[in-house]
Amino acid sequence: MTLKEHKKHSAIARPAHGNFARNEWAIVGAPCGEIKALADKVIAALSPQYTCGYVDASHAQADAGAAQPGRLAAGAAAVYTDQISHHQFEYKEQPNSFQFRQLFSEMDLVLVNGNHQHAKAQVVVMDESKKASLQKRLSQLTNVSLFLLADNAAEVFEFVREAVPGWQELPIYKLSDSKKIIAFLEQEMRRAKPVLQGLVLAGGKSQRMGRDKGAIAWHGKAQRYHMADLLGEVCGEVYISCRAEQQPDLNRSYKTLPDTFTGLGPYGAILSAFREQPDAAWLVVACDLPLLDRQTLQQLTAQRNTAAIATTIESPHDGFPEPLIAIWEPKSYAVLLSFLAQGYTCPRKVLINSHIRLLKPLNPNTLLNVNTPEELEQVRQMMP
Template identity: 45%
Template structure:
């Protein structure tokens, strides 16, 4: 008898306490940790959005005129060059992950908080012997200037075959190089999604099945995306609409009645740890060169990478690379009553590109438009 499962089995994003990419630094005093963090941020802030998690060390009280002192729960202050938000309540990991969603990585003072990966400092003044339970995934070891070898207790604790780099705490450049390379290795893979779940009411026939290039448009688009993606899927509204003869990997909508947003969200639900290159199936003018340009210009530090539309007024959601951080953002838009992917792009930090050829963005919705495409392809073949 099958075991009863109370809740739906979902693929979970690879989060830690704060983020997908987080490093706790521990093993030395808090001032040294902050100095190291500031050095890393100064070197890498032009490439990455970086957050730091620490605790207040001087125990300062809330100002008497603060709304928190007077019974308020949240105080938001626009300080012109930055914004300050003060909360009275504490955060749990679920709230932390939303708060840090737009960051590329989070550095954590490991003396006070835990993270899924660690950088440890060997400092005789702050031994790690009583904190070994925090060392679950050590990525880097740093030695203070007066240390030349690892202590025996640490050697015994580390797993067999452990081979993390060992650097000097004072070598900020080497440390930042390590962090940068570590982040590059954690870049999310790219999957492809051909959006073919529309009803094709205006075309009066299945747009994904139209033969422009000697095969269905679904197969054609699948081949274009597969040149750049680890896996490519066809997005269908439901199982009944799948074209089994094409034998292409499919993802059916689990977010029903939301159009293209439902297809994208369903893909993220299927795999929330990959970026998704989503392309509508009704773009017969889309060239391999334009698609390659989009992939080459991918900016994983943004929510998405996309083109401006043909009028250069708004982001074009029909051809877009959505980073994993877009998934929770889309769900937040949906919770506020918005199901338009373009609305998400307009109101998020995205990499906006000018398309090499505006004609590539022309989607085909009517029979007369289809016929003009056929005639164009015959003339140019």
């Protein structure tokens, strides 16, 4: 093998992140005050539906030539302050792109002051007072989504037209028309809604049951296939999660997804799904739920909240969220990994300590799981 052919690192699917988040727009070409004002309007309108973030620079400290504040000046690397109405972190070192993506990992939408930072997509303002500044930033215009005209501009500047291929096909609004701008970004967010895939957890060893729970034919076929068929009614693609040694024995008409995070139970199965498709949302169900019905799955999908890390159902037994009847959004991937790095592999603990949407069960019996022969007989008596 030559040096050119050698691959040092494994190739895995990467989330479609920008510098900060999956969906981010830099507003460039306007004075900073105008950018802040527009960002305020957009965030106020969209924050009830989406988790929003904002990135800017502080002109006040730059103008004053200020030294680092407080404990940072004394040598601290990071400072957290409970400001009562909000919470503030200060860092001595500027975060790099990897750290920024961690800090903004739960954001659905991030707006960026393009005078100071770059973003994956851009909203470009035509403002005569910032024309020279915009000319210096042409290299930033890599993925323009929208043009805005300030009151002193009548059209897209010629040098911008030359720099942006297909500029004629992009919408052009007045900078003052905040309703149209908000509607445009809202439409873009709807288009970016993560596709919903299904995952049947069938990789357990069924030690308490004494036989493979996924193979029990509660509904005329092995339960893992029955669950996959149910998920197929509400999901794009459905995969049966399994151990690698199980895969050759499973029905080849069903897609399978072997665990790549091994030894972690359901936690590893969910992480394995995100490793395969990190930009998808995963509707995860355990295979030991013989009473689970399509009405419950339709409830989950109809009331799904993409701004949360997950949408799940409250357990009628203890009031806690059910992690194995849940829609896990793409943003939960980083959260699950962070809990794993701290030594936790309980998906319920992740849900309890995160922003989730928790639904009341339509029928508590649909959440009953079967782990032992005794429970099997009890549930069998409940079935029609």
